[in-house]
Amino acid sequence: MNEIIISVQEENVIKKQGDLFGIFFEDLSHAADGGLYGELLRNRAFEFDHIDNPQYHAMTAWEETERGNSMLQAHVECWDPRTRQNPHYLVMEVLTSGEGAGVRNVGYNTGIYIEEGEKYDFSCWCRLRRGGSESFEVRLEDVSGGKCYASAAVSASPDGWTCQTCTLQASETDDCARLAIVSKEPMTLELDMVSLFPQKTWNMRKNGLRRDLAQMLADLKPRFMRFPGGCLAHIGSLNKNDRNAMYRWKNTVGPAEDRPARKNSWNYNQTLGLGFYEFFLFCEDIGAEPLPVISAGYDPHYLRAAGMDEMQEWIDEALDLIEFANGDPDTKWGSVRAQMGHQKSFGMKYLAVGNEEVGAEFFERYEIICSAVKEKHPEILLINSAGPGSGGSEFTKGWEQARHTDTAFVDEHFYQCPEWFVANAHRYEGYEQGPKAFLGEYASHDAAWQNALSEAAFMIGMEKAPGMGLACYAPLLNNVDYTNWKTNMINFDNHRAYGTPSYYVQKMFMNDMGTELVESSCSGLQELEKPLPVLHGSCRMWTEQSDVAIEDLMIRNDDTGEALCIGSFALTGLEKEKMLADIGWDNYTISFGYCRKAGGTSKTLTGSMSFRLDFAMRDEDNRLNLVLDGWQRLVSLGGVVNGRTCDMGLYHAVIDMGETVYCSLQVRRNHISAQVGEQKMEHTCLSPAPDELYYSAVRDEEGDVIVKLANLTEEEKKVRIATQKERRNALVREISGCSPEWRNSFEEPKKVSPKTELLSVEGKELAWRLPPYSFAVIRLC
Numbered sequence: 114m115n116e117i118i119i120s121v122q123e124e125n126v127i128k129k130q131g132d133l134f135g136i137f138f139e140d141l142s143h144a145a146d147g148g149l150y151g152e153l154l155r156n157r158a159f160e161f162d163h164i165d166n167p168q169y170h171a172m173t174a175w176e177e178t179e180r181g182n183s184m185l186q187a188h189v190e191c192w193d194p195r196t197r198q199n200p201h202y203l204v205m206e207v208l209t210s211g212e213g214a215g216v217r218n219v220g221y222n223t224g225i226y227i228e229e230g231e232k233y234d235f236s237c238w239c240r241l242r243r244g245g246s247e248s249f250e251v252r253l254e255d256v257s258g259g260k261c262y263a264s265a266a267v268s269a270s271p272d273g274w275t276c277q278t279c280t281l282q283a284s285e286t287d288d289c290a291r292l293a294i295v296s297k298e299p300m301t302l303e304l305d306m307v308s309l310f311p312q313k314t315w316n317m318r319k320n321g322l323r324r325d326l327a328q329m330l331a332d333l334k335p336r337f338m339r340f341p342g343g344c345l346a347h348i349g350s351l352n353k354n355d356r357n358a359m360y361r362w363k364n365t366v367g368p369a370e371d372r373p374a375r376k377n378s379w380n381y382n383q384t385l386g387l388g389f390y391e392f393f394l395f396c397e398d399i400g401a402e403p404l405p406v407i408s409a410g411y412d413p414h415y416l417r418a419a420g421m422d423e424m425q426e427w428i429d430e431a432l433d434l435i436e437f438a439n440g441d442p443d444t445k446w447g448s449v450r451a452q453m454g455h456q457k458s459f460g461m462k463y464l465a466v467g468n469e470e471v472g473a474e475f476f477e478r479y480e481i482i483c484s485a486v487k488e489k490h491p492e493i494l495l496i497n498s499a500g501p502g503s504g505g506s507e508f509t510k511g512w513e514q515a516r517h518t519d520t521a522f523v524d525e526h527f528y529q530c531p532e533w534f535v536a537n538a539h540r541y542e543g544y545e546q547g548p549k550a551f552l553g554e555y556a557s558h559d560a561a562w563q564n565a566l567s568e569a570a571f572m573i574g575m576e577k578a579p580g581m582g583l584a585c586y587a588p589l590l591n592n593v594d595y596t597n598w599k600t601n602m603i604n605f606d607n608h609r610a611y612g613t614p615s616y617y618v619q620k621m622f623m624n625d626m627g628t629e630l631v632e633s634s635c636s637g638l639q640e641l642e643k644p645l646p647v648l649h650g651s652c653r654m655w656t657e658q659s660d661v662a663i664e665d666l667m668i669r670n671d672d673t674g675e676a677l678c679i680g681s682f683a684l685t686g687l688e689k690e691k692m693l694a695d696i697g698w699d700n701y702t703i704s705f706g707y708c709r710k711a712g713g714t715s716k717t718l719t720g721s722m723s724f725r726l727d728f729a730m731r732d733e734d735n736r737l738n739l740v741l742d743g744w745q746r747l748v749s750l751g752g753v754v755n756g757r758t759c760d761m762g763l764y765h766a767v768i769d770m771g772e773t774v775y776c777s778l779q780v781r782r783n784h785i786s787a788q789v790g791e792q793k794m795e796h797t798c799l800s801p802a803p804d805e806l807y808y809s810a811v812r813d814e815e816g817d818v819i820v821k822l823a824n825l826t827e828e829e830k831k832v833r834i835a836t837q838k839e840r841r842n843a844l845v846r847e848i849s850g851c852s853p854e855w856r857n858s859f860e861e862p863k864k865v866s867p868k869t870e871l872l873s874v875e876g877k878e879l880a881w882r883l884p885p886y887s888f889a890v891i892r893l894c
């Protein structure tokens with residue numbers, strides 16, 4: 114076996130690592146309510162509405178209960194609310210005496226999780242309309258209602274809304290518990306903002322976070338946290354008072370009970386109880402720089418754009434946020450922060466405006482906000498967007514705009530197959546001086562060890578690239594019973610949580626990020642063969658919901674001039690798919706005219722309106738494609754590799770209904786050039802074969818050298834690490850001995866996770882055998 118020698122020149126610093134690796138919190142898959150936010154009750158303020166989700170109503174997650182002879186009538190109304198912000202409240206009318214009647218909250222997942230001996234803070238706003246009795250009973254009980262784990266008597270006042278509280282101590286552990294509010298005597302009680310928190314929230318904060326989840330995030334030691342989301346930040350009505358408004362941070366601060374409920378763009382309700390103040394506080398608690406994302410007054414999904422004469426509101430969204438985070442307590446927004454309990458500035462230095470936007474509407478609006486922020490707050494490091502793809506028109510525009518507006522970072526997003534991450538592990542080497550890259554969302558599709566390993570190779574590339582600024586994996590949190598997005602870093606239910614293999618890779622990078630990249634070189638590497646992808650196979654055209662006319666379709670061999678003239682046809686009715694030919698050539702052009710005859714308008718285009726030309730197709734799981742009329746009016750080059758998708762560039766090209774555009778797709782070995790109307794696209798497919806070894810070296814403030822090694826091959830590697838200075842110990846953290854397809858689960862949460870070993874080192878060298886399919890972080894002290 115050849116020996117690979119990694120020579121580390123720890124005295125030669127190449128760059129500072131800054132805040133390179135962080136986390137990205139998005140409230141999707143119930144990451145906030147029913148997730149990180151510690152509130153145990155669902156629909157606590159009776160504000161759930163069909164606007165959030167067609168299945169929701171004001172009593173979602175509440176059930177009525179009548180025991181013995183007790184009878185109940187309950188309804189939700191909004192005539193005389195506690196606050197107009199949250200107008201709905203429950204009227205609970207106990208009609209007869211008996212064993213108790215009232216309502217129960219079912220919580221999330223299987224129910225409310227309570228632990229034996231733990232205390233829970235109950236609170237509610239209530240008003241006695243009529244009674245009989247002035248007090249009611251609050252109970253933690255089992256699913257049948259037959260077993261009571263804790264109970265307390267709470268009074269209501271007939272003189273208006275008051276906030277009532279009590280503490281409940283659970284006598285048993287149960288993950289299906291219910292919170293019941295019942296009365297044995299007749300009374301009419303109005304209830305709003307009914308809340309139950311464990312006393313032990315993370316860091317014991319009021320209105321705090323779920324302990325285990327927050328701790329898992331803290332354990333990562335992220336250098337920054339991007340929040341409150343990606344699409345979440347820019348989908349919705351532009352009027353912040355609308356029930357389906359875009360996420361607007363001003364709606365999320367101040368007393369939790371006064372924050373208005375809003376539709377979450379992932380089709381559920383968000384209480385906004387976990388709001389911007391709580392995000393900033395959490396960042397401070399875990400030592401992460403806050404990195405908020407705000408909209409530029411443009412919703413690219415539904416093409417809602419603030420008028421150019423309405424942009425002041427969106428400029429203020431940015432300027433006021435800076436004041437809220439950093440301003441003196443005597444400023445308007447600084448005083449809101451101070452009243453919430455934080456006199457000191459949060460020291461926010463990053464601000465992202467936009468997320469994956471597509472279209473000129475965004476770039477015009479970004480520029481206005483950018484110059485206003487730069488003028489008033491030159492200290493703020495702004496981040497713009499390079500669209501949703503790994504290349505293409507919006508990507509190029511994002512970068513060009515960042516250069517000419519002197520924007521500090523450009524936000525790129527890659528959700529790709531693992532093969533893409535391996536093929537692109539050196540992608541950031543080529544990034545020039547100027548704005549730095551912010552990889553604000555990335556993940557390889559699926560949650561097996563193979564995926565995390567491909568990310569490790571890619572992250573080593575990011576660590577070493579001078580043009581790389583910040584990076585965070587996405588999405589972070591997934592409540593398994595409310596999943597919106599398939600691959601996530603942490604999966605949880607109401608009482609359990611586990612990290613995927615990617616969680617452990619992220620943790621290893623962040624825990625041992627170091628402060629400076631140092632020079633390192635490698636000898637003894639074998640030149641592994643890296644076969645280039647072969648782009649021949651069959652071709653097919655496909656559409657799902659639209660009707661399409663294809664004209665003069667021709668496939669030509671560009672070496673010999675031989676041509677297959679297929680002619681004109683329609684994809685319509687039941688004939689939405691057509692196999693065209695099986696091509697063995699590796700130098701060919703497919704040309705045709707395309708016209709969408711029916712299906713979607715430019716405002717309503719979704720993925721299902723798209724037209725697809727599959728090519729280089731070996732089977733359903735391995736093909737490339739050119740997509741027209743796709744999501745967000747995009748034209749794109751992409752593919753499926755071993756059943757998982759990758760994008761090769763997204764281009765903004767609006768094709769009007771009834772318009773015929775000329776399209777051509779040329780394949781030259783592993784290079785593709787396509788043209789749709791005026792829009793030109795280029796892509797070179799790289800080899801997905803891994804390097805023999807991926808490595809990087811950094812050092813930290815103490816002078817420790819940290820070497821990261823990723824072996825994506827099936828052979829063990831014999832490695833020798835040589836440093837400039839003598840070392841005493843080596844702390845090795847390594848994930849090895851796992852098959853590429855292994856994954857973690859609730860049952861085996863740490864099946865793929867690192868093992869730690871402490872070795873003594875004599876002199877300046879350490880010999881290490883790196884097992885097949887492994888990732889190691891070696892700290893030399």
Ligand code: AHR
Nearest residue numbers: 343344345468469587588
């Ligand atoms: O992370 C999930 C989603 O992916 C984000 O909301 C969006 O930015 C991207 O499309």
